[in-house]
Amino acid sequence: MFEQFKNARKLLGLNARSLDYIRPYNKKKSKRLADDKILSKRALRKGGIPVPKLLAKIRSVEELEIFDWTTLPSTFALKPNRGFGGGGILVVYGRKKLSKKIVQDDSQEVSAPVWIKSDGSKVTVDDLKTHILNIIDGAFSLSNTPDTAFFEERLTLLKLFKPYAYKGIPDIRVIVFNRIPVMAMLRLPTKESGGKANLQQGGIGVGIDLATGVTTTAVLGKGKIIDYVPGTRMLLSGIKIPYWKEILLLAVKAQEISGMGFLGADVAIDRERGPVFLEINARPGLSIQVANLSGLRERLERIKGLKIKTAARGVRVGRDIFGGEIEEEVEDISGRKVIGTVEKVRMIGRGGVEIEIEAKIDTGANSTSIDTEFARQLGFGSVIDYFNTIELPKEFSREEAQKIEDNLRKEHLGKDTSLVDFVVVYSSHGCSIRPKVKVQFVLDEIMVSANANIVDRDELKYSVIIGKKNLGKFLIDVNK
């Protein structure tokens, strides 16, 4: 029980959200921007952020009377400008043949379009008019103030999301604080939510690992933990969100534009346009904590007061400290690939021969070595044969090594086109003289050129060891 109270300090409740984050960090002016969808859409577009196209807006009953319905496309979303929690949004998915006639200006007969909603029901111009009248009247706005209705381009569903989403478009909610993405979830519309992605309306929230963009746990509505999309066997965890880094970057950039310190950013992915920014939210919901089974407050407190200069840096920090697996992040920062101590490599030998083999990554060795037998397979047989004809000095001291290498080079280099050098190697078995050949290998998608020495390794497990000289582009994780 005591443990529970201690852990409760890691969660963000409604009290702390208002008192400690919204009040101090979100100024009134920027909150007004966030609550005005048309205004924030314009500000975001100016800031270079892709947003859904604004098709038309209706500010008053007069404008509604003269509105030309035939200008609307077959699919669009109708929204209240100051709506909240996804209320008052009407989405149509297609247009029926122009069938019904309406009379305009007493004389002219104009055919009126009829649209189809997600549940297959018809939406007539009269339905739209009633809905818009309600919007203008303030039925969906905060504190019932008169509002503007607007038509917006409807985004197209990404193939990846198709089996998970009921009708509507899923979006990704990212909580951003202090230029750092703090927590994220994928929001999926369900039958209950009527194609809307808001959890308040009964949508599904799926937690996302910030580092990798892969989904983790899921919540239905405001608090029920689920594993599958209801009524199906579609597992909700393990979905890799495409454009992950771009999405986080958009969220942080939107925070910069909005001027708010703490916000929820909603980003959708359009099939053609890629990530498209939907809206900024001055009072993000708290169920994201259930979707991620993790506390927001603890995370927010960790990054309070950090000085983050750029959006890209903020994204890196967020993924680094809040992500479950940081490998990709390490690769991003260092520009190097993280590899384990044994890795598959594709060796490219003489005449383009390619063989894939497991190699030992050995930071104890200076250079790369290949087993004699394997070298033959790579087409270096002639080098080995030639090397075997050379009479090598048997006993020599360390001081003499340099001289021996020089002599061998003078005498034999150029005799075989693949023979590029000689080397005296000291190992635990004593010292040996080896020929060196030029090879290339591909390790974790990176091509490396190496001068590899050839030695009998047949009693050893790996035919190839990659040494320090050729590991400059990698970081080695011994646990991998």
Add this chain to the structure above:
Amino acid sequence: MNNVSPVISFLINQGVPLDTIILLLMLPVVVTLIAFFRQVVGIKAFGIYTPAIVTFAFLAVPQLRYGVAVFVSVILVGMLMRVALKGLRILYLPRVAITLSIIAFSILLLLSLGGYMQRTGLASVSIFPILIMITIVEKFVVAQIENGNRTAIILAVETLVISLAGYYLASWPILIRGIIAFPWMILITIPINIFLGKWDGLRLTEYVRFKDVLKNIK
């Protein structure tokens, strides 16, 4: 009445009725209780005004159950009217006006029904508490439109619960005697509210909402 504060006796001597004095001094207590329910327990209700005014409406009716009966009928009729008026497609204010009118008729019916069933107490409920409870239907309709029927009903039940708690607190004889003896005691509600206003811990209802998260946090 032995322990009466000089302030109270002064007010009584000026002709202020004792009931008025007690109700006015009870107001800070009731609203503080509502603030406590919101910030610490997490019961939302319809803001602060509605549960407070319903509390006083309950205090003003001769018997609590008649107050509750009126409250419940108002909400029930409000719910039915939403369904009834859905197909009519009319704007907000006219719709609320129709709803209020029908509720007025229903209450009249309820009162006469009370009279018919020999429950004269119901019929003798004064008009002001009834009017107060009828007007809260607007709050209910707004909640229905914005958050749906389910949430609206939950909010109505929460309002009822808070108002009942407020009623029992405000009619607690020890508290009433205490206020008459030490009216300045009411000033403690101010520091209590400052504390509530700075309280940033989880609400009790949030412990339930986040129980799965709490289990998973290490």
